[in-house]
Amino acid sequence: MIGIVAVSHSRPLAEAAADLALRMGGDAPPTVRIAAGGPDGDLGTDATAIAEALAEADSGDGVLVLMDLGSALLSAEMAREFTADPDRIVLSPAPFVEGLVSAVVTAAGGATLADTAAEVARAADAKRAQLGATEPDAPTAVPAEPASGQLSFETTVINPSGLHARPAATFVKAASRYDADVQITDLDGGAQPVSARSLLALMSLGVRQGARVRVTATGPQARDALAELRSLIDDGFGEV
Template sequence: MSVGLVVVSHSAKIAEGIVELAGQMAPGVRIRAAGGTDDGGLGTSFDLVMSAVVDADDGDGVVVMCDLGSAILTAETALDFLDDELRARVRIADAPIVEGAVAAAVAAEVGGALAEVVDAAEASAAASAMTSDQNSPEEAVESTSSDRRGSDLSSTTLPPSSERPEEPIGANATLINPSGLHARPAAEFVRLASTFDARITVNGVDAKSLLRIMGMGLGIGSSVRVEATGTQAQEAVDALTTLLASGFGE
């Protein structure tokens, strides 16, 4: 079982498209669309939302994603009419509908509990903003400051070796699959990374964040540096570089 997802949109086509996209990332998760009105027009439907939530529930709860304010109102009304047991395990996430649905789907796919799936959805907005700001002037200033601090290390007393940060284990790989680290391959990579007790990065980006991985835009031929620290660092690096070298079966 896993947490289910419901996508509520004023457009049936938008809801269905998001479900299709998120479903590619998380084929084992129940993701249901509740888009448009009962007659297929633009708007939202109390009955469609109710039906989608009941169908998405697999016993572990349901996270609902909404596009506009009135969709949230419809979802909240529908939840009021659920039986107490089901209503207790349904949450409406405050997140962008596309990014949130994708992030939530991956979190549910790797076995995240209801609260963790909600957190993944709601963190997607911040992750998306961080990705878009990677080359911002502010970051450039911070990078320059970091370089300056680094140049002053020779005059700084370093802490004892026992107190220094753990040295990461790392390995390089080259993407050989046509789609690189996008869509399904990115989700497969994140799912695998999430199984290890380790802090893992890909070219300096959190390997367990789907949006950060996809935001790098790494395509075929791109060089990838996988680094990890923690209990399962070596296992993580070995498994992830093997997956990259496999081409994801493409």
């Protein structure tokens, strides 16, 4: 599993963001290391401390780095050059908090460094979509019927918070455990299906309590995946 390093000017900020992300990561989250604050414990970043965190987080599958502000990027770039294999270190452009949460959940599902980095790079898109900050000429998508060969179910989301934050992370981690391509559609929202392995895509749907959803799956373990996912939704993710 890949490692993750959170680089921040403020240790309390980094610790709080890491705590939030790890709470979403389930029972077997990736290794997360914090490199925060200057050498004297004040606000700032320290390339040497970042290099040490990179070494601690790297189990051999590479490390994804999330940074908060401008000079954190400069320090992280310098620290990467200190490592034995800089190509195994990826610096993400994602927003610090959203990116860290997405990275932990995605990596916990077994994604590679490249796949996790690609997913996390879209972290800002979910918030833009929820706020309606989309391209003005983008057409309204119509939910498609399940393609031939897919298994699917339709149900209503009953938990009070809908598919946000913790329930969404639980859904993504469950979908990621199976050898199946799983997608979910908000039938009331008029959106296209999104991957059930993407926390950011799922949260961008803004699925609320009472919404109807369709979950489809293809692949060797499609039936098992759908059985667990339907159970999660119909049981209200333990919130009901």
